[in-house]
Amino acid sequence: MGPIWPSYFTDCFSLIFVVDSSNIAQISSSCILLLSVLSAEPLCRASVLILFNKRDIPCIMSLVEIKSLFRIDDIIASAPQSITTKEVSASSGQGLQEVLSWLESVTIK
Numbered sequence: 001m002g003p004i005w006p007s008y009f010t011d012c013f014s015l016i017f018v019v020d021s022s023n024i025a026q027i028s029s030s031c032i033l034l035l036s037v038l039s040a041e042p043l044c045r046a047s048v049l050i051l052f053n054k055r056d057i058p059c060i061m062s063l064v065e066i067k068s069l070f071r072i073d074d075i076i077a078s079a080p081q082s083i084t085t086k087e088v089s090a091s092s093g094q095g096l097q098e099v100l101s102w103l104e105s106v107t108i109k
């Protein structure tokens with residue numbers, strides 16, 4: 001789906017990027033996709049929420065290790081956008097309330 005995402009960038013003020021943090025094999029491609037999204041000119045002022053999803057699934061790597069592999073600190077430091085990260089589980093609902101609070105905080109009133 002990545003190739004068609006730019007069709008939706010115009011007038012986009014907030015963005016939620018979901019990472020499957022149980023799938024270590026996909027981490028680097030997910031990171032590259034995120035970098036391409038963050039460098040898109042129409043999104044340069046968007047508020048960005050990165051969700052590390054599937055935290056209910058036992059994984060051989062901790063979230064700290066996954067974030068390090070993802071180079072999340074470097075990405076946040078160099079991106080023009082305001083970026084928030086959260087760990088969630090779409091399955092159990094872990095973190096859902098925080099996601100809703102974030103959405104409320106970035107919603108244009």
Ligand SMILES: Nc1nc2c(ncn2[C@@H]2O[C@H](COP(=O)(O)OP(=O)(O)OP(=O)(O)O)[C@@H](O)[C@H]2O)c(=O)[nH]1
Pocket residue numbers: 020023053054055056057088089090091092
């Ligand atoms: N345990 C668990 N399962 C989840 C979670 N989120 C999604 N899933 C399940 O994971 C399966 C695949 O969903 P996704 O990863 O969203 O789908 P996808 O991105 O098309 O899948 P891939 O391209 O194969 O990675 C579905 O059965 C979902 O119900 C979660 O937080 N925890």
